[in-house]
Amino acid sequence: MVNPGAFQKSHKDFLLTQKVAYVQGVAGGFMHNCVTDIQCHYFKCYPIDYPHEQELMPKMTLGVNDDIPDPEHPMPDSTIMAEDEYKLAEEAFQK
Numbered sequence: 262m263v264n265p266g267a268f269q270k271s272h273k274d275f276l277l278t279q280k281v282a283y284v285q286g287v288a289g290g291f292m293h294n295c296v297t298d299i300q301c302h303y304f305k306c307y308p309i310d311y312p313h314e315q316e317l318m319p320k321m322t323l324g325v326n327d328d329i330p331d332p333e334h335p336m337p338d339s340t341i342m343a344e345d346e347y348k349l350a351e352e353a354f355q356k
Contacts, residue, residue, distance in 0.1 A: 270316055272307060302327050 268276055279299045286295025305327060307317060337350035 268313060272313055275303060275306060305331075 266273070276299075279302070283292070283295055283299065286292045307313065311317065334354065337347055337354055339347045342350060
C-alpha cells in the first residue's frame, strides 16, 4: 500500500497552495526566506501543539491574519520584580 503522506485534507491543501511561492523562491534565489514565510503562515493557521492529522474547526482559523506581525513579548524587567519572580518570568520568556 502506498504511503498517503503525513499531511491530509486542509493541511495538505494549504501546503499545495504554497507551491507556486516556493518555486518562485527557488528560482529567485531566496528559497530559505520563502520556506520561513510558509512555515510562519502554516503555524499561524495550525498551532504547533495541535496534531497535524486532526482537522481544525473553521472557527479556530477565523481570527488568523497573516498580514499583521505577531505581538512581541516584552522582556522581564528586574527593576520592578522581586528576584524569584524575575527568574520565573525570565524562564517563561526563554520558553
